[in-house]
Every structure is written in structure tokens, then in C-alpha cells.
Amino acid sequence: MPLSCPWRASVRRIGVLSGVIFLIVSVTSVLAVEGDKAGDVLELPPITVTGTAPEPDLSRTPASVALVPERDIRDSRGSNLEDVMQFVPGVVFHSRAGADEGKLSIRGTNLISNFNAWGLNLLINGMPIATADGFAHLEAIELLAVDHIEIYKGANALRYGANAIGGAINFVLKDGVEASRFQLRGEGGSYGFYKAQVSSGSILEPFTFGGKRTTADYYVSLSSSGQDGYRANSQQDAQRLMANVGFKWGEHEDLRLTVLVTNAVTQWPGALTLSQMFSNPRQAANGPDLTNSPFACNQNEACRWGTHFQLYRVGVTYRNEFSPEQFLEVSPSYQYWDADGSVFSKMLLLSKDYGTELRYRSNQTLWGYKQQFVIGFSPRYGEAVNDWFVNDLGARGPLLQQRRLRSLNLGGYVEEAFEATSKLTVIVGVRLDYATREATLNDYFIPGTLTGMRDAVRQYSALSPKVGFIYKTTAKSQLYGNISRAYEPPINFLLISPVDSTGQFPAKAFIDLDAQRAWQFELGHRGSTEDGRLNWDLTAYNMEMRKEILGKFINVPGVGEIGTFRNANGTRHTGVEVGAEMLLARGLIAAQGGIVDKLSARLAYTWSRFTLTDDLFVRSGGTLQPQGAAGKMLPGAPPHLLNAQVRYDHPLGFWVAPNVEWSMVGMYADYNNTVKAPSFFVMNVKSGYQYDRHLSFYLEGRNLTDKTYAGSTYVGDFPGPTPGQPRAFLPAWGVSVFGGAEYKF
Numbered sequence: 237m238p239l240s241c242p243w244r245a246s247v248r249r250i251g252v253l254s255g256v257i258f259l260i261v262s263v264t265s266v267l268a269v270e271g272d273k274a275g276d277v278l279e280l281p282p283i284t285v286t287g288t289a290p291e292p293d294l295s296r297t298p299a300s301v302a303l304v305p306e307r308d309i310r311d312s313r314g315s316n317l318e319d320v321m322q323f324v325p326g327v328v329f330h331s332r333a334g335a336d337e338g339k340l341s342i343r344g345t346n347l348i349s350n351f352n353a354w355g356l357n358l359l360i361n362g363m364p365i366a367t368a369d370g371f372a373h374l375e376a377i378e379l380l381a382v383d384h385i386e387i388y389k390g391a392n393a394l395r396y397g398a399n400a401i402g403g404a405i406n407f408v409l410k411d412g413v414e415a416s417r418f419q420l421r422g423e424g425g426s427y428g429f430y431k432a433q434v435s436s437g438s439i440l441e442p443f444t445f446g447g448k449r450t451t452a453d454y455y456v457s458l459s460s461s462g463q464d465g466y467r468a469n470s471q472q473d474a475q476r477l478m479a480n481v482g483f484k485w486g487e488h489e490d491l492r493l494t495v496l497v498t499n500a501v502t503q504w505p506g507a508l509t510l511s512q513m514f515s516n517p518r519q520a521a522n523g524p525d526l527t528n529s530p531f532a533c534n535q536n537e538a539c540r541w542g543t544h545f546q547l548y549r550v551g552v553t554y555r556n557e558f559s560p561e562q563f564l565e566v567s568p569s570y571q572y573w574d575a576d577g578s579v580f581s582k583m584l585l586l587s588k589d590y591g592t593e594l595r596y597r598s599n600q601t602l603w604g605y606k607q608q609f610v611i612g613f614s615p616r617y618g619e620a621v622n623d624w625f626v627n628d629l630g631a632r633g634p635l636l637q638q639r640r641l642r643s644l645n646l647g648g649y650v651e652e653a654f655e656a657t658s659k660l661t662v663i664v665g666v667r668l669d670y671a672t673r674e675a676t677l678n679d680y681f682i683p684g685t686l687t688g689m690r691d692a693v694r695q696y697s698a699l700s701p702k703v704g705f706i707y708k709t710t711a712k713s714q715l716y717g718n719i720s721r722a723y724e725p726p727i728n729f730l731l732i733s734p735v736d737s738t739g740q741f742p743a744k745a746f747i748d749l750d751a752q753r754a755w756q757f758e759l760g761h762r763g764s765t766e767d768g769r770l771n772w773d774l775t776a777y778n779m780e781m782r783k784e785i786l787g788k789f790i791n792v793p794g795v796g797e798i799g800t801f802r803n804a805n806g807t808r809h810t811g812v813e814v815g816a817e818m819l820l821a822r823g824l825i826a827a828q829g830g831i832v833d834k835l836s837a838r839l840a841y842t843w844s845r846f847t848l849t850d851d852l853f854v855r856s857g858g859t860l861q862p863q864g865a866a867g868k869m870l871p872g873a874p875p876h877l878l879n880a881q882v883r884y885d886h887p888l889g890f891w892v893a894p895n896v897e898w899s900m901v902g903m904y905a906d907y908n909n910t911v912k913a914p915s916f917f918v919m920n921v922k923s924g925y926q927y928d929r930h931l932s933f934y935l936e937g938r939n940l941t942d943k944t945y946a947g948s949t950y951v952g953d954f955p956g957p958t959p960g961q962p963r964a965f966l967p968a969w970g971v972s973v974f975g976g977a978e979y980k981f
Contacts, residue, residue, distance in 0.1 A: 428464025713763025
């Protein structure tokens with residue numbers, strides 16, 4: 237199906253899916269009118285944003301957006317995204333070995349990411365924390381220093397996400413307005429897990445600067461965490477500094493400085509076959525068969541697979557509100573990271589990235605109608621060094637290849653939200669992106685001798701329009717929809733693959749990869765009942781994608797199995813996302829000081845169908861072979877995923893929340909849909925106790941039945957010891973217990 241005309245199939249599918257939404261719209265509208273107005277109001281924690289932190293205009297977005305409040309982070313380990321995003325439908329994060337790093341996917345994008353993250357934009361206070369080409373380290377973020385997390389799904393986030401198919405995730409840091417002046421938190425648990433954090437935040441006394449009355453606040457967090465790991469070769473150790481300092485000059489000028497420093501060591505145990513996982517899920521893996529290559533080290537534990545990286549990032553946001561309805565904002569940032577890694581070869585990586593954003597917003601009326609106009613420009617540039625050496629059992633051997641990489645991204649966007657009536661807001665916008673990728677490769681396949689020099693330059697550009705609407709069905713609910721386009725150029729890691737999709741060594745520095753493109757069609761309904769007892773967000777979407785980048789291992793004669801990447805002709809991502817929270821009852825068995833106990837429930841359900849729309853072929857071992865037929869499911873994503881929780885809160889301060897995670901039918905691990913990770917049903921329980929306003933405790937049990945299952949899968953048909961047994965499965969942790977305490981002075 238051509239990209240320019242995805243309408244017919246999308247309209248048909250979105251029509252079927254939206255019928256469910258309109259049914260719920262009708263039911264919830266009745267509930268909103270007839271609800272028990274005397275009932276207890278169930279409210280999400282409020283967002284407090286001061287200075288120049290991004291304003292959370294999530295209700296003004298004509299698409300499914302989600303917010304993870306500080307409560308969800310506080311009432312968890314706060315170690316990785318699996319701890320805090322359990323109840324965000326459409327978003328899947330599975331830690332690969334219990335560490336902070338894992339596979340992060342929104343609506344089935346980025347499934348080929350077998351380490352770290354790309355395919356979506358990760359931001360701190362609205363500013364990117366990835367390299368200029370889009371490669372991000374999840375280990376860099378200390379979740380306990382985050383106030384809340386904003387998730388923009390798919391192609392709808394014009395400012396943040398139109399140049400990444402998956403959308404964007406914005407981590408908004410805590411500030412000094414509500415933070416404790418001094419806070420201690422310590423955690424420990426199974427398999428050597430530990431975490432310690434000390435933080436401080438406050439508002440400073442007003443002072444005069446430049447003749448203007450100035451106020452300031454600060455928040456600083458220092459943390460250290462680690463684990464021995466459930467599996468062999470899965471140790472992790474990390475130290476992080478995160479700081480957020482704000483100044484306000486007079487009435488109209490604000491400045492906010494964010495600083496991030498991370499030092500992390502992470503070991504990679506690798507993926508297992510199904511039989512290996514069920515026989516011994518705690519073992520480390522062997523890599524693909526590269527025994528014919530003198531340059532490969534494929535034993536994960538013996539070759540010390542893993543990475544040690546350091547990241548330093550500083551960002552400044554200056555805002556001038558030169559009138560009550562207008563502001564201008566500029567946000568420069570600089571990021572440096574270096575890494576020493578071990579996989580098949582030893583890696584020495586270094587990256588320097590520069591970026592800024594210039595944004596203007598106006599809320600002035602237009603022809604007597606309320607409106608919001610936003611225009612912005614966000615250039616980014618990065619330079620990277622990527623050198624590869626022989627992996628001599630974890631030590632650096634002879635030099636194999638020197639890589640010098642440069643990335644440039646120029647993005648501009650315009651968006652207009654027009655309040656046509658008191659109930660209907662229409663949003664239109666467009667984003668223009670231009671990107672270049674440049675590389676110079678020096679080959680040293682005879683150690684110490686330069687055997688070849690290659691270079692390459694690629695250019696990518698796209699115009700991404702967006703149109704959407706928000707309609708108030710009641711005072712507390714909205715019907716929304718959008719048609720949006722997005723595109724995403726490949727990151728350098730994909731472009732510099734050693735072989736192309738035909739199994740040939742490319743003559744240039746880059747293999748032939750096009751940018752991914754997608755049209756997204758979305759319809760949903762969100763809101764709460766009049767009494768606030770029920771909150772919901774229900775969405776149906778369909779993304780028609782062209783040139784989606786897929787991974788594949790190629791059998792190269794005389795060498796063995798080597799991983800590479802290619803574009804599919806057409807793929808389709810369709811899904812329904814349901815999120816809900818409800819107050820079930822109050823005043824059950826206890827009351828204390830006028831406060832009664834209550835019982836509440838949460839649910840997040842995701843149905844997804846990600847399929848090939850064209851046949852997929854690959855050349856392996858010198859012959860053309862089918863990789864997947866049209867209609868086959870893309871591997872790496874469970875079609876049905878349900879998370880459910882019931883929570884009891886007692887007025888004396890303790891709470892308990894049993895919850896389950898249920899993957900109902902498992903997920904495929906290959907493009908021909910012949911190998912599947914089995915379904916799983918996992919039982920967990922969280923609990924806590926607020927002793928007083930200073931001291932609180934936390935306790936959690938996970939996988940209480942000690943079930944062996946694959947929490948995540950590698951995709952790309954990873955070869956195994958025998959045909960039909962790919963090394964694709966990453967065992968989740970067994971039964972485990974974690975606990976901690978927090979003291980606020």
C-alpha cells in the first residue's frame with residue numbers, strides 16, 4: 237500500500253476499533269451525570285511545576301498521553317522503568333537482566349532494540365538526553381529524582397515525537413518547591429540488589445540581582461545502586477548525580493539549569509534458547525556462531541560482555557514571558573559520554589552532542605476565539621568516535637576498525653490549537669525535519685595494518701503534518717482523535733553494520749537503510765465521572781508504516797552468523813489501549829481522625845497486532861530465503877498484555893497492593909512465527925507504611941510463584957545451537973523480595 241494513500245485500510249480498522257470507544261463514551265457520560273456526588277473523590281497526585289519546567293498540557297493533546305505521578309515512583313523500587321510504567325497501556329519496558337537498561341517500546345516501535353533505546357525521544361525537562369542520531373542510555377536516569385513522567389505515544393507529539401515513530405517520554409525532575417531539605421532513602425533485596433539515595437531541595441530566601449527581585453530553588457540527588465543479578469554475568473553498579481536549579485528574575489524571566497552525571501557498569505548475560513531457559517534460567521548465554529572468525533569472542537561470561545560508561549549532561553532553559561499570553565524560550569544543552577564495552581569485539585565509544593531549542597508560544601485570542609499558537613526550531617549536532625578491537629576475553633586486543641561519525645538534525649514545527657466552540661478544539665500542525673549522517677571508516681583486518689578506508693554521507697528529510705480534535709463530551713471527559721505523520725532516520729549503529737541484508741560487505745561506510753515513515757490514525761476517550769470515582773483513557777489506533785527497520789542475522793560463508801538490518805516494504809501496527817483507575821469502596825473496616833480506609837483498583841490492558849503487509853525475503857548463505865510472509869506477526873511484542881491491581885489504604889498509614897501481570901498468548905521470536913515465548917501469569921504484591929510525616933517503609937514481593945518465563949525477547953532470528961532454536965529469550969527474575977525505608981527531615 238503506498239504511503240501517500242493509507243486511508244482505506246486504516247479507516248476500516250479504526251472504524252471497527254472505535255466502536256468500542258463510542259460504547260464506553262456513552263456509558264461514561266451517563267456515569268458522569270448520574271454518579272454519586274457524595275462519594276469520595278479519587279484524585280491523581282497534582283503536578284507542581286515552577287520556573288521554566290515544561291507545562292503539562294496533556295489534556296490539550298488530541299491523542300493518548302499518559303502521566304506517571306510521583307506517587308507511583310515513590311511506592312516502588314524506583315530502579316528501572318519496569319517498576320514505574322506497569323500501568324501505562326501501550327508502553328512496554330522489560331529489563332533484560334533486572335538492570336536499569338532494557339527494551340522500551342511504544343506501540344510496537346523499537347522492537348529491534350536489543351540493547352539501550354532508540355526509536356523514541358527521551359527527554360529531561362523537555363530537552364533530549366539521547367545522542368544527536370537518537371541513541372539513548374536508560375541507565376543515565378535516576379528515577380527517584382523524577383517528579384513525574386509524561387508519555388506521548390506514537391506520531392502525535394509534534395514538538396517532541398514527530399521525528400521518532402514511537403513518540404516521546406519526558407522525565408520532569410523534582411525541584412525545590414516541595415522537596416525535603418534533606419532526605420535519605422535506602423533499599424535492598426534479592427540477588428544482591430541495593431540502592432541508596434540522599435537528596436536535598438529547598439526555596440532560597442529572595443535576593444536582588446541586576447536590580448530585580450530574584451527567587452531561586454534547587455534540588456540535588458546523589459544515588460548509588462547495584463545488583464549481583466539473577467543470572468550469571470548480569471551484575472550492575474551505578475552512581476548518579478542529578479541537579480535541578482531554578483531562578484526567577486522579576487515577574488517575567490525564568491532560568492532553569494539541569495545537570496546529570498552518571499557512571500554505570502552493566503554486564504550482559506545474553507539470550508537463551510527456550511530449552512536452555514527452562515533447564516537453567518540463571519545461566520549466561522553464548523553468542524551467535526562466529527567460531528570461524530578470528531575476530532569474534534562469543535561467550536558472554538568468558539568474554540565479559542558488558543559496558544562501562546560515563547555520561548555528563550548540562551542543559552539550560554531560559555524563558556521570557558514578555559506578556560501574560562506570550563513567552564519565548566531557548567534551551568541549549570551539551571552532552572558527553574564515553575563507553576568501554578565488550579561484545580563480539582571490544583568497543584571504545586565517545587560522543588559529544590550539542591543542541592538547542594527556540595520556542596515561541598502565544599495564547600492570544602484570534603477573531604474573538606481562544607487559541608494557542610506554537611512555533612519552534614530545534615537543531616542538534618553530534619560527533620562520535622567508535623573504535624573496535626579484538627576481544628581477548630574482555631581485554632582490548634589488536635585494532636580492527638576506526639569509525640568517525642557525525643550527525644546533524646534540523647527540526648522546525650508549527651502548531652495551532654483553535655477553540656472553535658466551548659466544547660470543540662481543532663489542532664493542526666506541521667513539522668519539517670532534515671538530517672544528515674556522515675561516517676569515515678578505517679579497516680585494520682590485518683592487525684596493525686590499514687587495509688581499507690571507506691566513507692559515506694546520507695541525507696534524510698520529511699514533512700510531517702498533523703490534524704486532530706478534542707471534544708468535551710462532559711465537563712470532565714474528552715473525545716479526541718488525530719491523523720499524524722512521522723518519520724525516523726536510522727541511527728549510526730544501524731548504518732555501520734558490517735554486512736548488508738544480502739550478506740555482502742558494503743563498499744561504503746554505511747549499509748543501505750532508508751528512514752522509517754508512518755501515518756497514524758487514532759481515536760480515543762478519556763476523563764472521569766462527576767464524582768471522580770472512575771478515571772479512564774481508552775484509545776484505538778492504526779499506524780501504516782513504510783520502510784520499518786527490521787533486524788536479521790545473516791550466514792556469511794567462511795565467517796558465520798552476523799547481525800544486520802534492512803527496511804521492510806510495509807508493516808501495520810494496530811492496537812487498543814485501556815487504562816482505568818476506580819475507587820471501589822470507602823469506610824470498610826476502619827476510621828481514624830475523620831479519615832476512613834478505602835479500596836481502589838487499577839487496570840492497564842493492551843491489545844496489539846503488528847504485522848507485515850508485504851512478503852519479506854533475505855539472502856543468507858548465498859541464497860534468497862523467505863524471512864516472513866505478509867500477514868505474519870512482528871516478533872518481540874505480546875498481542876495481549878494485562879496489568880491489574882487492587883490497593884487497600886488504611887488511615888493509620890499502611891497500604892497493601894497485590895497485582896498481576898498476564899501475557900495471555902505469549903509472543904513470537906521470529907519473523908516466520910514458528911518460535912514463541914510461552915504466555916505467563918505473574919503474581920506480585922506491594923506494601924508500605926507511612927509511620928509519620930518523616931518516616932516511611934516499603935516492601936515488595938515479585939514473581940511469588942517463582943515462574944520461569946521470558947520477560948523479553950531478542951528479535952532478528954538470533955541463531956541457536958540447532959535449527960529452529962534461536963537464542964532469543966531473556967529470563968525474568970525468579971521469586972524475589974525488596975524492601976526499603978525513607979526519612980525526610
